Amino acid sequence: MVRSLGFGSADQTRVATAISELTRNVIQYAGEGVCIITDESNDSMNRIRVVVEDNGPGIADIDKAMMDGFSTGKSLGAGLPGTRRLAHEFEIESKPGHTKVSIVMKRRKL
């Protein structure tokens, strides 16, 4: 899908890696969740949005979770800050029972 929207191989890998990071968090902390990928392209830009949501325990301290090397689980503490660096836009909201991360990749149309 990412390729068909006109993204190159680097962006395809970025998006696939970001989804892998975000969904790993969901499986680890919430058990299950939803990942929705939307084409938001317009005349001048190719845009793809990935929203990953779960109904797990939530992230107690988002600022801390966004820091490199911080993790409450057994993972590596590179997932969220790494994903933010891969994406052009990054939003996160979390409270007990609902966590939502939304990222956007965009490229100007040739």
Added chain:
Amino acid sequence: MKIPILRLKDILLTSIQMDLTDNEAIDFQEDVLRTVSETEAKGIVIDIMAMDVVDSFLARVINDIANMVSLLGTQVVVCGVQPSVALTLIEMGRDLIGIETALNLDQAIVKLQRLIEEREMRP
């Protein structure tokens, strides 16, 4: 599915040809360590050319495998990191830190043999 680890004279050769689940990655880690120990291999090449996506977890597993194998006293070279994988890992701030890498299998074997020779030269 188990990832084959081939023995070629005194070195081992393994190539990850599929996407790994987390558990498969951990199994592979144990498998590599056990095989290195059992065969008393002098070196191992880990080829990740077929891996289109390496996220931070897999990067750490590969990094850990290389460091663990080094700890056993065996030389290790990772090869075939895809350009877009290298780009993504560096952008994420995650590197395959401190491990020997090579562009492809050919160069990996040359490098591994040099590392083994250097180690044997040391008093």
